[in-house]
Amino acid sequence: MRLQQLVKAERRPRDFDPRQYISTWTEKDLLHGKVVDAWVxxxxxxxxxxxxxxxxxxCGYVNDVAQEVAPADILHQLDAVLRKHEAQPMVKxxxxxxxxDDHEVSPEVRDTILKGLGDRCDKVIVETLSHLLRAEQVEHAMHHVDELEIALGLESTNDRVLRFAVNKMWGLKEHAHASQVAHAAGATVKTYLLIKPPFLTEREAIEDAVRSGHEADPYSDTVSFNPVNVQSRTIVDRLFRRGEYRPPWLWSVVEVLERTRNLHAHVKSHPTAGGMVRGAHNCGSCDRKVVSAIEEFSLGLRHExxxxxxxxxxxxxxxxxxxxFMLTPADPIAILET
Ligand code: SF4
Ligand SMILES: [Zn+2]
Incomplete structure (x- = not known):
């Protein structure tokens, strides 16, 4: 079966109330060189x-989405969530x-969201695929917000990795174009890169992330490395359950950050589920210390x-x-233990 079909076959979308937002919380992030509360x-x-x-x-996001969500439903979610604002200066x-994507968020709803958040926050960060971004959309968005950052999931700059490991059909060319569009309108760009998509060995994954960071740097204001975590009902989950995938070691994340810290862009990483078996992890006893160090690095509080x-x-x-030696990206420890 082709990878495209396999990925889809794993999905189990569930029904949800389209009038309820998925989640909201506050975390720390960097704004103009200062650590601030960021509303997510x-x-x-x-x-x-x-x-x-x-x-x-x-990506397991599709498991969380409603089948169809009308514009009025999203506006209902916005009304509910705006009441939770607590003076955070930044919102993601x-x-x-x-x-x-106009089919996902209509232009009218997009305007209302940007205006509601732009009135309350200094900086708004939104996420989209690079090939969906059009100049008039960004120019229009800039009317509602002081600062806009557009986060683009590039994942890797290697087309073979994108195609055969990530199952993504767009790469650096589309990313560079979207970055130019964003910058021309006055927005900034955050580039997401993966650490350890499936089918790569630990060493290949480190080298891919480091090379991607350098190649994406000219088109990025921030480079954010996302160590892959095992989300349910994904190809990564299927491999993980068979002992054929282990999320990256935290030492690998540290090496990637050390080898990209001199980029022109701000370099960061927030390992989702860091220290847990389904997230980037080490041996169990040093995980908390290493995750904290990575978080401190990302907030500009440490450089080494x-x-x-x-x-x-x-x-x-x-x-x-x-x-x-074994010529495999599988988890050698899991193979020996089973
Ligand atoms: S582009 Fe890929 S990672 Fe991003 S939401 Fe879509 S399926 Fe998930
Ligand atoms: Zn350890």
Whole structure:
């Protein structure tokens, strides 16, 4: 079966109330060099069109989306969530899809969201696929907000990795174009890159992330490395359950950050489920310390990781060597233990 069909076959979309947003919370982020509260809102929409057609191998977002969500439903979600604003100066808007896809978020709804949030926050961050972004959309959006950042999921700059590991058909060319469109309108760009999509060894994954960071740097104001976490009902989940995928070691994340910290763009990483078996993790005893160090690095509070040490760093090196020797991206420890 082709990867496109396999990804889709794993999906189990569930029914949800289209008038309820998915989630909201506050986290720390960097604004103009200062650590501030950042408000995160996840709206429920019909979801990413690519996830409905096929979808990325690591993405479980489609499991959270409603089948259909009318514009009035999204406005109802907006009304409810705006009441929860607590003076956070920055807001990140996610839709489990693409903010600039007119079929997912209509232009009228997009205007209302941007105006509501632009009135309350200094900076608004939205997410979309690069090939969906059009100049008039960004120019229009800039009327409602002081600062706009457009987050684009590039994942890798290697077309083979995108096609055969991520199942994404757009790459650096589309990303560069979207970045030019965003910058011309006065917006900034955050580039998401993956650490360890499936079918890559630990070492290949590190090298892919480092190379992608350097190649995406000219088109990015921020480069955010996302270590892959195992979301249910995905290809990554299927491999994980068979011992054929292990999320990246936190040591790999540290190495990627060390080798990209001199980029022109601000470099960061927030490992989802960091330290847990389905997220980037080490041996269990050093995880909390290493995740904290990565968070501090991302907030500009540290620039080095030299103080971190644990015996599992040798295991991490041996793990990578074993994969090369065994010619497999599978988890050598899981293979030996089962
Ligand atoms: S990762 Fe992004 S582009 Fe890929 S299926 Fe998920 S929401 Fe769509
Ligand atoms: Zn350890």
């Amino acid at each position: 809102i996840i709206f429920r929409t019909r979801g990413c069109y690519w996830a409905r057609a096929s979808g990325c191998s690591m 808007v996610y839709t489990s899809g693409n903010f600039f 990781f030299d103080d971190l040490a644990c015996e599992c760093k040798d295991v991490w090196r041996a793990y990578s060597d074993a994969q090369e």
